[in-house]
Structure formats: C-alpha cells, structure tokens
Amino acid sequence: MSTPVYNPTTIRDAANLRKKQNRALLNQIARKPPAQLDNMMQELHEDTFAELDCLTCANCCRTTSPIFQSKDIDRIAKRLRIRPVQLIENYLRIDEDGDYVLKSSPCPFLQSDNRCEVYDDRPTACRTYPHTDRKKFHQLIELTYKNTFVCPAVQKMLVKLEFIVK
Ligand code: SF4
Ligand code: SF4
Numbered sequence: 001m002s003t004p005v006y007n008p009t010t011i012r013d014a015a016n017l018r019k020k021q022n023r024a025l026l027n028q029i030a031r032k033p034p035a036q037l038d039n040m041m042q043e044l045h046e047d048t049f050a051e052l053d054c055l056t057c058a059n060c061c062r063t064t065s066p067i068f069q070s071k072d073i074d075r076i077a078k079r080l081r082i083r084p085v086q087l088i089e090n091y092l093r094i095d096e097d098g099d100y101v102l103k104s105s106p107c108p109f110l111q112s113d114n115r116c117e118v119y120d121d122r123p124t125a126c127r128t129y130p131h132t133d134r135k136k137f138h139q140l141i142e143l144t145y146k147n148t149f150v151c152p153a154v155q156k157m158l159v160k161l162e163f164i165v166k
Contacts, residue, residue, distance in 0.1 A: 076121050
C-alpha cells in the first residue's frame with residue numbers, strides 16, 4: 001500500500017465533504033459523560049497516530065500557527081543561540097488574543113523533508129496538537145471541528161467515531 005501524501009487542498013476538500021456529518025457527530029459525543037468521552041478519544045488518538053505518520057503531512061506546520069508561550073520562546077531562542085527578543089522580532093507577532101504567534105506560514109522551522117528544525121524544543125502547542133487526547137475533551141469540540149480542516153488525523157478519528165457511536 002502506498003503512503004498517502006497530504007496537502008492543504010485535499011485535506012480541506014475532504015473536511016468540506018463531511019462537514020455536516022462531522023458537526024453532528026461532534027455535537028452527539030459532546031453529550032457523553034466527560035470521563036467516558038476522554039477515554040474514548042484517548043484510544044482513538046493513539047490508534048490513529050499509530051497508523052498515520054505526521055512526516056507525510058505537516059499540514060499544521062504549513063498552514064496554522066501554534067501559540068508561543070514565554071517558556072517556548074526562551075527555549076527555542078537558546079537552541080538557536082539568539083536572544084528571545086530577536087526570536088520575537090524575526091518570527092513572531094501578537095494576535096488578537098494577545099498571544100505570540102508566527103508572523104507567517106509555513107512555519108520558518110519547517111524543513112523541506114517535513115521535519116521540524118527545533119523539534120526537541122518545539123512549542124508545547126505543537127507537541128499537543130491536535131489536542132484529541134486532552135482531558136476535558138468536551139471543551140474542545142469547536143476546536144476539533146475547526147481542526148478537521150487542517151488535520152487528516154482528526155478526520156480519520158471522526159470517521160472511526162461514526163462506527164463507535166452508532
Ligand atoms: S498533527 Fe495532523 S496536521 Fe499535523 S502533521 Fe500530524 S496529521 Fe498532519
Ligand atoms: S515549531 Fe516545528 S512543530 Fe511547531 S509549527 Fe514549527 S515546524 Fe511545526
């Protein structure tokens with residue numbers, strides 16, 4: 001079986017095709033008891049990422065920005081041997097919520113082989129994306145819907161979920 005190669009357009013088109021189903025499904029699971037929902041999502045997350053290699057995708061790094069917290073900025077600046085203020089000046093801006101995010105996409109640390117130049121020191125938001133194994137998942141329903149337009153792993157989880165909740 002050949003490895004699928006993902007790109008922003010095919011990912012967005014796939015999400016658009018299933019947007020009504022995905023919305024309904026997420027509304028349905030939001031009514032589950034929170035602990036049960038967390039366990040179900042944790043299992044789905046592990047299952048899906050065991051099958052999907054992010055190096056064939058990198059769409060999150062290509063099209064969205066993580067939030068850079070001060071600890072992230074300090075850690076990455078140290079790795080790049082520059083001052084935090086320089087990292088901010090070169091790569092970051094403040095968004096409408098007052099958070100530091102990338103000035104532009106794709107992420108400047110994304111390399112041509114889809115690897116991350118600062119992988120071991122990447123922002124926490126990159127480590128936890130797409131947040132599908134987070135506790136209190138019921139609070140992340142809207143975010144997960146939005147992430148169907150970015151992340152093929154989230155799309156796969158929702159397809160599997162359809163059979164689980166039937
Ligand atoms: S987390 Fe999702 S969008 Fe990011 S590289 Fe992995 S599959 Fe792609
Ligand atoms: S820091 Fe690394 S993991 Fe995070 S968006 Fe940039 S390339 Fe992707």
